[in-house]
Amino acid sequence: MNDEFENELKRALRPVEPDAGFADRVTAHIRDSAGRGDRIRPTVRLRFRWLPVALAASMALGIVTYEWHAHRVREGIEARRQLIEALRVTQEKLDFVYQTVKQEAHSNDDSGV
Amino acid sequence: MSESDAAPRDDSLARARDGDVSAFAEIVRRHQRLVFSLGLRMLSNRHSAEDLAQEVFLQLHQHVDEIESDSHLVFWLRRVTAHRAIDRLRRGPHREVDLSEADSVANESDGGDPLLARRLRNLVRQLSPAARAVVLLRYQEDLDPNDIARTLDMSVNTVKSHLKRSLMTLRTRFHEDGQIAVYDAGTPT
Amino acid sequence: MNMRSASKFLSIAAVLLVAQSAVADALLKLPNFEALANKATKVVNITLDANLLGLAGRFLDSNDPEDAAAKELIAGLKGVYVRSYEFDTDFAYPKADVDSVRKQLGSPGWQQLVQVRSRKEHQDVDVYILIEQNRATGLAIIASEPREFTIINIVGAIDLQKLHRLEGQFGIPKLDLEEKKSGK
Secondary structure (H helix, E strand, O other), X not given: OOOHHHHHHHHHOOOOOOOOOHHHHHHHHHHHHHOOOOEOOOOOOOOOOOOOXXXXXXXXXXXXXXXXXXXXXXXXXXXXXXXXXXXXXXXHHHHHHHHHHHHHHHHHHHOOO | OOHHHHOOOOOHHHHHHOOEXXXXXXXXXXXXXXXXXXXXXXXXXXXHHHXXXXXXXXXXXXXXXXXXXXXXHHHHHHHHHHHHHHHHHHXXXXXXXXXXXXXXXXXXXXXXXXXXXXXXXXXXHOOOHHHHHHHHHHHOOOOOHHHHHHHHOOOHHXXXXXXXXXXXXXXXXXXXXXXXXXXOOOOOO | OOHHHHHHHHHHHHHHHHHHHHHHHHOXXXXXXXXXXXXXXXXXXXXXXXXXXXXXXXXXXXXXHHHHHHHHHHOOEEEEEEEEEEOOOOOXXXXXXXXXXXXXXXXXOEEEEEEEEEOOOOEEEEEEEEEEOOEEEEEEEEEEEOOEEEEEEEEEOOOHHHHHXXXXXXXXXXXXXXXXXXXX
């Protein structure tokens, strides 16, 4: 639900254009890097000729190792995400406590307590 | 829906994948406003924003083969721009913000109060990088919390928390300057 | 084994027992709330023991202020547990279960740090710490509202200063407790 404040925020953050010629500068950079004409996608051809059994086996082992590592990485990323979430929830509750205590302290000051 | 999402579909993406630089340039022109603005609101500096936007489009050019559709393209641009901007801010040190530089073209007239708009943009700049990105994706790009979460690799709860707290902070600071600070819990979005 | 060795062994065992029970006390017995997941509108259920904390720590980026703050905080921790449930009707959760956690905080060592009862926000929050040899070795936060409850249990050496310094991270704005009163 948007209120007037949020509408003003939207208006203040409306997108703006970069300086004129931006797209030309980007494409000039691309052309400079390539050093040739319009078609500048490098072609890459993969050639599989003959795979010895030993190579296939080491690839399989590599895949298993990679999968284990990838699993561990996924676990680690998930653990990190959960930790950040846990700390966020903790801070949210402590933040509420701090604010309430602060407001109480201010109102006590006002009433001469 | 943002301007980028509403752009008419054509085959420029397919041609760009094929190596057509002029097709890629069409893509840049269509989406430069989104990328540049996100960069500008994050980095508060036009030069840095253009630098960042160039990097993003150059990266896009290298990875255009992986883009499956126009909507995927927009998602990719928002995601890469936001992440790169957050990285830059966290690496620091940043150039001193030149407000006149940051706002020099911001006065495209839309009937709004330019001083109010500038004040709000200044307040948004005071948010942490992650919170700032969330606010921009919500209020510049009009994304919902689920889409923001996907774009920034955050949980939806974290996004909602950022939004709730950032709005509270923005409202509170907006109402300061000699007035009583108002703590408004705000409405979760 | 002679008397001296036996006595030394018993002392060490006693210390270990005390240390073990200290860890056990800091770790609260949390009820199983899985049945609530079906009717909750939002669930945060996090269990990070020492192993998972170590793993998470390896994926924290020291160059990122948010990650660096988290890394510093978890250095002495043995566990982080969060149970947070939101509902769309009042008191859809069993208050007795939440109270059973509060009861554990009446055990020796646990001290109530803050108790907040907010009529405006309709939220009650209790913060407890476990003190062992002048150090905080456990933290518990119990927050309840009509449509939400949250239980947080942090086990291990907690640096409350570092926890306080987290404000400004994770989407939580900096709260300047020393700021001057606004003019009226």
